[in-house]
Structure formats: structure tokens, C-alpha cells
Ligand SMILES: Nc1ncnc2c1ncn2[C@@H]1O[C@H](COP(=O)(O)OP(=O)(O)O)[C@@H](O)[C@H]1O
């Protein structure tokens with residue numbers, strides 16, 4: 209048997225880099241955290257600029273509150289946050305980020321630069337970071353109100369990661385997916401996504417647009433035309449639901465299921481399944497709806513202290529809340545289905561079928577055998593002439 213290995217404490221930079229790799233696994237994770245920070249800072253316009261699917265450059269400019277100059281030295285350290293001070297705050301917190309980990313993590317796996325201006329400062333300040341620490345002095349500069357965060361050479365020091373992320377196009381698609389979903393969920397905020405060097409932006413929504421405007425801008429007119437609003441409130445389970453879902457006339461091969469819980473983009477396989485099942489009654493097999501749902505749960509019922517990359521969420525009273533949400537979708541779809549019968553186009557179609565297919569078929573079966581047909585008393589007895597007249601009138 210060999211000697212046991214000596215146990216050594218890992219170097220702090222190594223520990224932080226491992227932790228960072230868990231939080232930020234690809235450009236879209238980093239962007240999601242940065243978007244949420246901009247929204248937390250009450251921005252009304254957010255501009256995202258990319259190079260190589262965010263691997264070379266990922267830049268986000270907002271017009272939010274900005275960061276105070278005196279906070280800049282520690283803003284990229286782990287567990288520094290303006291959103292939480294004591295453990296109990298976790299149960300009432302309503303902002304997106306809460307663990308003070310995003311900027312720190314990014315600074316451990318990329319070159320990070322912040323340019324920020326608050327309303328009570330004449331000028332902006334620029335700071336650069338490496339491994340959570342300021343690199344060089346904070347310099348005054350000119351910039352608009354808000355914050356610009358520039359992330360360059362993501363995973364330059366994690367060769368294994370950059371090897372896995374080979375396709376900038378794939379990363380771009382994932383980023384566009386995240387930006388598009390946040391744009392739909394935040395119609396009061398204007399979003400732009402642009403690739404550097406391109407003249408046309410990939411996503412553009414205006415501040416103060418409507419949900420349907422943004423669904424159209426991101427997913428196209430064919431979906432925007434077919435969605436209706438759904439609203440539901442459950443006082444007993446203490447949750448609200450709002451969203452836009454396609455009616456039963458619409459079906460697509462590629463499913464879109466966008467779910468926000470307490471304003472954070474998440475996945476819930478159980479809820480998705482329940483909603484899909486409801487639609488499967490109405491849609492042709494292999495057909496899927498477009499669903500955007502936003503659930504607001506009592507913060508006490510959500511475990512907000514989950515890992516930032518953990519998209520799949522669970523919450524208290526999950527089964528009951530999902531059942532309540534499913535019923536709301538069911539009621540909406542049934543209501544829509546009922547009103548569907550009154551579409552003139554449908555009525556014409558049904559009338560033609562009744563007159564030309566159904567009645568002739570019934571009439572054929574109601575013809576008495578020749579022997580009896582001549583016996584008027586029998587046919588009169590069962591009222592056949594009246595019945596025939598009804599058919600003839602049709
Ligand atoms: N775009 C931004 N505008 C204003 N403040 C920001 C912005 N991004 C980050 N901050 C500040 O930096 C802090 C740290 O951000 P982050 O590492 O994402 O942690 P968290 O969001 O969990 O607090 C935030 O609490 C916030 O005060």
C-alpha cells in the first residue's frame with residue numbers, strides 16, 4: 209500500500225477560477241447575469257454588442273443607475289453586492305442577482321472593464337479587473353449615464369472551456385435566445401443585440417413597446433397574430449400568472465416555452481409538461497404551441513439561494529401551483545375553442561357537410577323497404593313524410 213498524499217490548501221486564485229467556471233459556462237450565462245444586473249439597475253435601454261458569439265467580445269451598455277465610484281474597488285470581489293445584507297433578506301428579495309458572484313466570476317475567466325456614471329457625478333469612471341481585483345487606477349472619462357461592461361477573451365485562461373465552445377455561431381444563437389426572451393418579458397425596456405461590424409442589428413425592440421410587439425419582433429408575425437393574453441391569480445396558493453399563449457388554431461413543429469419566475473428566466477420541466485399536455489388535446493400530433501408565462505410567487509416559496517446556473521427551479525407547493533396554472537390554461541383554451549364555432553368560415557364548412565354528407569346518408573338509411581313504402585298507413589304512422597320534408601328543406 210502506498211503512502212497517503214499530502215493534503216494542501218488550494219491557491220485562492222485556483223479556487224476562484226473553479227468557482228467561476230461553475231457560474232459562467234458559456235457566453236450566454238455571462239450575458240444573462242449582466243442583463244439582470246442592468247435590469248436591476250432600472251435601465252430602460254440595453255445595448256448588447258458581440259464579437260465571435262461573445263467569446264472575443266461581450267459588451268453591454270445600459271442607462272441605469274450606474275455604480276458609485278467608491279464601490280468600484282470591490283465590485284468584482286466575490287460576495288460583494290448592493291442587493292442583500294443579511295441572510296433573512298434572501299426570503300424577501302425581489303431583484304435578480306443576489307449572491308454578488310457574477311462580476312467576480314467573469315473577472316476570473318475574462319478581461320473585464322467597467323465604465324460607469326451615476327447621476328450625481330459629472331464624469332464617468334473606468335476600471336479594469338483581473339481575478340476579482342482592480343488592475344491599475346480608476347480613471348475619469350466621458351460617458352453617458354449608466355454602465356458599460358466589456359468582457360473580452362472569455363475563458364482565455366481556461367483552455368478546456370474554450371476547446372468545448374468551438375462554434376461562435378452556436379454561442380450567438382444562445383445569446384440571441386436569452387436577449388429575445390428578456391425583451392419579451394420586459395416590454396418597457398428597449399433591447400438591441402448587434403454583432404460588431406454588422407450594420408443591421410439582430411434584435412431591436414423599443415422602450416415602451418407592448419408584449420405582442422416584442423413577440424412579433426422576436427418570433428415573427430405568424431405567432432404574434434395567434435397569441436392571446438392569459439391572466440390568473442390564486443389567492444390560496446399566493447401566486448399570479450400572466451402571459452401570452454397561442455390559440456388552438458396555431459401549431460408548430462418547434463416548441464417555444466418561455467418561463468419567468470419572479471422575473472428570472474428559468475425552466476420547469478413539470479410546468480412545461482402540464483401545459484403541453486393541455487395543448488395536446490387540441491393540436492395535431494407533433495404540433496406545439498408558443499407559450500410565454502410569467503409567474504410571480506411569494507418569495508418565501510422560492511428557494512432563491514440556488515446556484516446561478518441552475519435553470520431548473522423548484523418551489524414550495526409546486527404540484528398545486530402547476531395544477532392551478534394548468535387549469536387556467538385549460539379554461540383559456542376551452543373558451544377560445546368554444547368561440548371558434550362562431551367563425552363564419554367554420555359555420556359555412558359545417559353547413560355544407562350537414563347538407564351534402566350527413567342528411568343524404570341519414571335519408572338513405574331511413575328509406576323503408578319497397579314492400580312497406582307503398583303502405584301509406586305504416587309510413588304515416590312513424591311520421592316519415594314529415595321527416596323527409598325536413599330533409600328536403602335542407
Ligand atoms: N449594470 C449595472 N448597473 C448598476 N450596478 C451594477 C451593474 N452591474 C453590477 N452592478 C453592481 O454590482 C454589484 C455586483 O453585481 P453581481 O456580481 O452581479 O452581484 P449581484 O447582482 O448578485 O449583486 C451589484 O450588486 C450592483 O450593485
Ligand SMILES: [Mg+2]
Pocket residue numbers: 241244245304305306308310
Ligand atoms: Mg447580478
